[in-house]
Amino acid sequence: MNRNWAGNITYAAAEIARPSTVEEVRGLVGYGRHVRALGTRHSFNDLADSPGGTLVSLAEMPPVVEVDTASATARVAAGLTYADVAPVLDAHGFALPAMASLPHISVGGAVATASHGSGVRNGALSSSVAELELVTAGGDLVRIRKGDDDFAGAVVGLGALGVVTHVVLDLVPSFDVRQRVHEVLPLDVLDDHFAELMSCAYSVCLFTDWRAPLLTQVWVQERVDEPAALDVPWFTAAPASGPRHPVDGMPTGSCTTQGGVPGRWFERLPHFRADQPPSSSGDELQSEYMIAAVDAVAALHALDGVRDLIRPVLQVCEVRTAAADGFWLSPCGGRATASIHFTWTADLAAVLPVVALVEDRLAPFAARPHWAKTFTATPDAVAALYDRLPDFCDLVRRYDPVGKFGNAFTDRHLGAHV
Ligand SMILES: Cc1cc2nc3c(=O)[nH]c(=O)nc-3n(C[C@H](O)[C@H](O)[C@H](O)COP(=O)(O)OP(=O)(O)OC[C@H]3O[C@@H](n4cnc5c(N)ncnc54)[C@H](O)[C@@H]3O)c2cc1C
Incomplete structure (x- = not known):
């Protein structure tokens, strides 16, 4: 199946890879020419595609949900869905403040696109992120934590900075x-x-x-x-x-x-x-x-x-x-x-x-x-809505100097600036 959930996009990627270890992800990214993370395919445009390249689905990675009660955080495999993650958090007495309208979406895909639920006090789902584990274009695994210079740019990364293998999420008491x-x-x-x-x-x-x-x-x-x-x-x-x-x-x-x-x-x-x-x-x-x-x-x-x-x-x-x-x-x-x-x-x-x-x-x-x-x-109209778009493009140039994670969507929306 090489279509998105709604069936309006047929991915032009040559293959979909399903690594089961971080080392495999690093190899796929490091050696690939064009690569992009694929979540649960619930986006409605060509954002998730990698024409001629490799889409990396993390659905077969180990289903890690490691809750740290002392710090009220959980380290979560980014390919899991909220439906996978939420009951485990709850069993440990914790919750996320918000959920999107559907729990079927992957954590990595929701965070990368600032997907959100509702509530005047609740941020988008990305707001719960405390740390990203990101495989960048050279195949390196980098950790970007809240407080790091790149954090505010990297979390809502549109898949353009690399493949996020795991995220650490801040939790609240269950309710x-x-x-x-x-x-x-x-x-x-x-x-x-x-x-x-x-x-x-x-x-x-x-x-x-x-x-x-x-x-x-x-x-x-x-x-x-x-x-x-x-x-x-x-x-x-x-x-x-x-x-x-x-x-x-x-x-x-x-x-x-x-x-x-x-x-x-x-x-x-x-x-x-x-x-x-x-x-x-x-x-x-x-x-x-x-x-x-x-x-x-x-x-x-x-x-x-x-x-x-x-x-x-x-x-x-x-x-x-x-x-x-x-x-x-x-x-x-x-x-x-x-x-x-x-x-x-x-x-x-x-x-x-x-x-x-x-x-x-x-x-x-x-x-x-x-x-x-x-x-x-x-x-141009979209770029005018984001003061920090040039700074994001600097990040893209640093994490992906060869344009490995680029596609037609990022060419359109970041291309003129990268
Ligand atoms: C029925 C329906 C209801 C929806 N409801 C809501 C809603 O309530 N609120 C809302 O805000 N949105 C909603 N959406 C939109 C949805 O949240 C987004 O499309 C989200 O990106 C879906 O995640 P995904 O895993 O399917 O991502 P995909 O569509 O697979 O990918 C989207 C982007 O995320 C990137 N990405 C995915 N995984 C990773 C990763 N591990 N590392 C780096 N980048 C990654 C991809 O490269 C791509 O750029 C809805 C969509 C549907 C179909």
């Missing part, structure tokens, strides 16, 4: 979560209450299908030890009468338990269950834009102005939040963030003009596209 879905809240309510709504619970996600100026669903995930503060007159959304899928009419069996039933953090924070195919099972494309949280209401009104054009190719749109981080290429870098996500139909030709329209509407908000999703913004 329980209740998830409740509420339905139908007029968009205008956000005008005065967006910040309040998004911070009323540990993690809050808003959904709309843009058929009308309203939120179809509000998913509220409260820590059991920190009940949601939702008893306010403006919150008029009604509790859902049963389980809901974010996309109206989709079967709910793939969704995590709702209805306020308490459960462990890793079984409530993702939208989708680890033992089921996520989302709409791959029959989709996705785009997402990160903006400053203070601009979220204006941005949503800008999109509302074109909802008749968005709606025909949309499955669902989701709004989440993330805390600011300091990673050079993180779309959440330097600003408390609101993310506006689109699950589109799988019809790329019909979707692309609407993606361009959405980007046009969001341009006044310096919207940073999710690196791993579908976007049309020009390399």
